[in-house]
Amino acid sequence: MRNKPLFSSITGKVIMAVSGAGFVLFLLFHGAMNFISIFSADAYNAICDFLGANWYAVIGTIGLAALMGIHILCGILLSIENLRARGTVRYRTKERPKGVEWSSQNMLVLGLFILLGLALHLCQFWYKMQFAELMGREPVNGMEQIRYIFSNNLYSILYLIWFAVIWLHLSHGLWSMFQSMGWNNDQWKRRGQIIAYIVATIIILLFVSVVVYYWLIYPHL
């Protein structure tokens, strides 16, 4: 007998799409903000000061954390629901149905890797900047912290691997989001996939260029 669903998968997909869209906007802003550091250290430090421990930035951080909690919880519930619906029938990992991307079957695992990278990233930046300021300590300088972290080979490589994982999660997530919005006829399915690849690639290139610049180019200038 089919188990009763934990929650409607339509509701779940809409929640994933809306929270995912919030992250895409955040990543676009965050990527563009970091990219500015390549052209002007002063402008970058001014943006970091503006974001610091000001009330609007703290509200933004709390909103982002709530969005992340909802996205993760819903992702886990949807994955459990998919496993329950499939019952004893499991995909054999090597026999992926034609047209199904590897990332689409591994969104939960990719998401967990992203979370691990995020933990390292927040310890290296947010904890020493906004959190330090909130705790009444002197925050580190954003520009100096970027130069310091990406002068380290290991951190730079770990960040680039992290970005590759984010690209996989993002490109599939965006495509799913378009499908949840109704772009699921043959023509728009393909177009949606191409748009998802383009948007995910632009976002990730903003981040990659910052790491590559401070790791390989800046030390030789």
Ligand code: HEM
């Ligand atoms: C080159 C890559 C990156 C650099 C240089 C960078 C830099 C920073 C800096 C300086 C902060 C602290 C801002 C402040 O507290 O004033 C920060 C916070 C943060 N970063 Fe990044 N970041 C990078 C990539 C990413 C990526 C890929 C993600 C997401 C997957 C991410 C997610 C976050 C989050 C969630 C925060 C906390 C934001 C908040 O306080 O509201 N970052 N990052």
